[in-house]
Amino acid sequence: MKNFALIGAAGYIAPRHLKAIRETGNDLVAAVDNFDSVGIIDSYFPNADFFVEFERFDRHIEKLRHDKNVQIDFTSICTPNYLHDAHIRFAMRTGSDAICEKPLVLNPWNIDALEHMQEQTGKRVWNILQLRVHPSIIALKEKIARAPADKVFDVDLTYLTSRGHWYYTSWKGDVSKSGGIATNIGVHFYDMLGWIFGEVKENKVHVHTHDRAAGYLEFAKARVRWFLSINEDVLPDDVKSQGQRTYRSITIEGEELEFSGGFTDLHTVSYEQILGGKGYGLNEARQAIEIVHNIRHGKPLGLVGDYHPFAEKKLSAHPFDSKK
CATH class of the missing domain: 3.40.50.720 (NAD(P)-binding Rossmann-like Domain)
Structure with missing residues (x-):
């Protein structure tokens, strides 16, 4: 013990x-x-x-x-x-x-x-990099490893998780404390993508505001368009009509990756690996930290090049602007 x-x-x-x-x-x-x-x-x-x-x-x-x-x-x-x-x-x-x-x-x-x-x-x-121990993610990594060596996959990542006004009052709304949207809600996805598709070759930011971020990442084996937001207004209509406040989608070559289940015991599995000396340390964490750091400090390019379709959604004012 x-x-x-x-x-x-x-x-x-x-x-x-x-x-x-x-x-x-x-x-x-x-x-x-x-x-x-x-x-x-x-x-x-x-x-x-x-x-x-x-x-x-x-x-x-x-x-x-x-x-x-x-x-x-x-x-x-x-x-x-x-x-x-x-x-x-x-x-x-x-x-x-x-x-x-x-x-x-x-x-x-x-x-x-x-x-x-x-x-x-x-x-x-x-x-704790729990997506690396998710069975569906492990299976995807194995599938990608079996693909031809020169194959580069087209991937779209969309993660929308609605947050209320409290978010901007809390430490999470302070970029100096949270690292911003990409760091706060996206870092585990970037880690997962790097773990599966390899080294980062290119990192572009198209949109980066208080409530959303969008960009393009090229890995050794994937071209990734990504979009993250905490604003419920950007949720697809069918998701909002069902009363849901979260939407997560990863498509690879147009095929949806299903990994909505299987999250219950991922921390326990992570602890088992750490206690056995086989967990993920500083070196494994580095690439995702570099990605979010570069996103945080990158100058948004606007809607140019290969951007995520959700990047076109209407921008929203900061909820506290009216109180100033």
């Missing part, structure tokens, strides 16, 4: 980590979050110590190690994107491996610094 700590216990994704820790037969020793709405812990580890101040959590981890000879083996990180780097560093400084949600960090050079810290501490950084 391994000892775990959890940073960011009140967030949306934390229950998946709590479930994975329990289902892999391990123990949560301590958790921390600024918010105290963490009753979910009772369903998994009611005896875990909980803190709302990071300083007291830090002191507790040190006291466990020095006074009670209790070592934290893994620290799971479910905090806002811009805090990942600091919390990964904390984990390694206190003698544990880090298991971090995506995006691992916001900038490629953060990975370089973490690599150096891995060498200094002898600890590892693991990234």
Whole structure:
């Protein structure tokens, strides 16, 4: 049984980590979050110590190690994107491996610094890249690997996940904290595409506003038109008529990739691989971080070249513009 700590216990994704820790037969020793709405812990580890101040959590981890000879083996990180780097560093400084949600960090050079810290501490950084363990995605990767070596596939990625006005007040609406639309809701798709289709050859941005982003990515074995948005107005009419607020589509050579199911246990599978020393680390995370960094800093070209059809949808004003 391994000892775990959890940073960011009140967030949306934390229950998946709590479930994975329990289902892999391990123990949560301590958790921390600024918010105290963490009753979910009772369903998994009611005896875990909980803190709302990071300083007291830090002191507790040190006291466990020095006074009670209790070592934290893994620290799971479910905090806002811009805090990942600091919390990964904390984990390694206190003698544990880090298991971090995506995006691992916001900038490629953060990975370089973490690599150096891995060498200094002898600890590892693991990234949750759950699409890589999804059965349908694994099957697709195997199918692409069997294709002729010179085959380049045409791919369209569309991901629409509606968000209300709260989004712009939260850290997610602050580009300096979330990395923007492409980082916040797209990084796992870019990682998946790179894992399947290889090295990035070209990265163009056509549209990039507060509520959407669209562009073109060329990988070694794929030409990808992509569109992401958090605005429900861009949802297809048939999706809206059914009362749905999310739409996800990946087509490859015009054929839809079906992967809507099978998400229930992906974090647990990821944890099993990490505990077995076969998880995904810094090197595997790098290409997706480079992609979203370049999208964030790229100048939008407008509707030129091979752009995603949804890029033509009418742009929307920022919901807070009328309040200024």
